Amino acid sequence: MPASAGRRRAAARPVTRWLVLASLLVGLLASLALEGLLGPAHSGRSTGPPALPDPGRLGPVLETGDDAVRSAPGTPGTVGIALVDTGSDAVREEVARTLSRHRVPATWFLSGRAVLDDRDVAADARVAGGEVGVTGFSGHDLAALPAWRTRVELSSAQAALATAAGITTPLLLVPSSATRDRVDLATIDTARQAAQQGYVLVSGNAPEAAGEGDLAVLVLDRTAPARLDALLSRLSAAGIRPVTVSELAGMDPGSVNRPAGRWARVHAVAVTTAVRSASAVTALVDLLFLPLAALMTARAVIAVVLAVAHSRRRPTSRPWTGPVTVIVPAYNEAAGIEAALSSLVGSHWPYGLSVIVVDDGSTDETADIVARLGLRGVYLLRQINQGKPAALNAGLAVTTTDVVVLVDGDTMFQPDTIAELVAPFSDPRVGAVSGNAKVLDRTTLLGRWQHIEYVMGFNLDRRLLASVGAIATVPGAVGGFHTGALREVGGVSDDTIAEDTDLTIALQRAGWRVAYQDQAIAWTEAPSTLGDLWRQRYRWCYGTLQATWKHRRAVVEGRSIGLIGLPYALVFQVVVALLGPVVDVAALYGLLTSQARAVAMAWLGFSAAHLMLAAVAFRLDREPLRPLWAAPLQQLVYRQLMYLVVVQSVAAALAGTRLRWHKLRRLGLAGAPAGVALGPRQARDR
């Protein structure tokens, strides 16, 4: 390593992960669309006036041409048995038993989905000399569907049949063709269209009305077994032979259920795989949605309750007083260091305050500025560039006070910040105190978004975690530490690029408590461009992952940080963000379907809930509510950006990519500290 661990050049820009993500999301969209098209359905329709001129005179199998329908008469001395499956296993089995008891073959009309769900249905139907026809795929009434959907239904049903049983069938039966006198124009239209794909329409009569040479069509509902039994007994008594549709119509038995050709099978496997996968994916998304919504709701409610309680908490002991050392690690902070130091030395802290600026080998004039300023109580420590953790440790090495405050070089304190921040150290069990970082520049939309995010993060998540003693991060921008505790855990580690999270977790694993002081306010500059924001969040997220992984054993150690803090960070910062794109794509798809209203309402509800949470957080922080108008807009760009950051981070973590120490561009705001190098860390609000 030529330079420090953190500042190494990153590898070539990785595109694979984005292509994979994009293809996964497109695949998801395709799955939802396909499932929307072919998912289980039960659509009925009211039939129109009869369309066949003389239904009684036609045979059981109708070939439908453009202008005429043709049929062969039923074979005398027989009655055809057509069974229309409804997907009920129990009825199916009972009917099969009845058939085998009477030793009668029948023609089973199955939906493609029933065949896919139970491969044996088609095979079983053929065992007793029976044959198989289709009703469509999803359960929709084909006569109620537009032509292109009918085509998809038929082709998919055939694919299911070819995959499950290796056969094809030309027999089609739709609900309105079950009895011939109900065949209407829509049925004829469907039959005509199906005929172009090689289908014949099967049509018959109710079992009770079926006479010699007729087809008895039995829908397999709960009454079916008894009706079938009655029919077979009646036929047997009359000496009429029950037969299949093909035998009744005098068709060549081999022309029904022909073996599917090789290409048809390949095609069929592709189609059934697509349909099955679409169903599985959709089921998974559905399965995901409710727990996710419940999780988010529970978190929101708990956060509000605990946050309000936390904000009303009053200190039980006198605030701690004593000498304090402030360590300011600085790497190329020329633009903001002066404002930061001025604010620090302006602190109201009469008990002794030293500020140690550790210049981490800056290449700009940071050190010179500090030296030139010659502020009272400010000391400069210089080191060759070794990264922020090393700088902090260098400062720590020369610290002699019991309490040390770590501040970023771009952060401004209020005069009372130090006093508020160190107050909890009167409790000897407290090892660290988190302050409340606030976004300085809120004039831009991006600034406002971050402002909202910070306020929500510090006032909801952080108060929640503070209440249960599981704060995972004392932000690098503003944190107070017990010097002994810091030394006990070996100082600041550079194992991760989120040294503040790493340190906070380590302290708690060592038995120290972490408190949150909402009045210890530090003003920090937030990234002003999307690119800078991206890099900052990438580092935070990757760092959080690193720290969580490093301290994974904490989960079994029985302390709050392991039981609540780490899982909380992992679930709400990583898992939820990884699932976010899935939910968004599903919502986007929903907007294009008949569910558009429901989806829009859900989206509005979600935004309203988010806005209300934000309002609660703002009230807790006594912030003016005006910037909240930007909150709903967060749902459109900001949220998705955060999702992508998490995807990027997880991919980088899996691939073992080394991250550069991302340096933000210096702005040098007039009269304000500028040049964020080492951003604050905070619990984020999703």
Next chain:
Amino acid sequence: MSPVAGPAPSRPAHLSRRRHLAPWSQPSTGQIERVTVRRRTGPAPLPVFVDESGRRRRVGQLLGVSVGTLVLGYLVAVALTFAGTPVVGSYAPLGLGDLSRPAGDDGPGVGSGAQVSPLPTAGAPAAAPAVGGAATPGQAPAADDADPPDSSATTATSAPPPPSTTTTLPRGQGTTTTAPGPHSTVPEHTPTGGRPSEPPGKP
């Protein structure tokens, strides 16, 4: 490096500990101490997750490409499903013959017993009621007022007389009972065996 089990939270009051005050932490004189801390020597331990060998990266890349390819294949399958290409393909399994040709022209097969009914198109509100019974050749209700002079009549006569009952009814005509379809259209069969015009309905 973090200790797994820390000390008891209630450690002795930290405030009582002896304080070492470095000269520079005394009230400042405005002087700035310059201390140069030497670089750490020796190899640093690798940060969490980092894989210097790049093996995980290559595996990840391979995995990503495989997943992408899989999804691509899936998308093709979905497209194939949406296309709805027919799998069956065989026409006229009844063996009744080509519907665009007159019944009986087909030679052998069950077609000899075929029954043919004219069809209304989607535009017609109700079907033409049937002409009762099986019509014998020539008995078909007058079709000659349709545009082409003879359709079904020719069909029927040209058919070998089977025990069949073949009825060909021009649509919307020849009915005596109820209202016919609003428009009479081309009869389905022509003596020359020509194809009927494309229907206005579904493709």
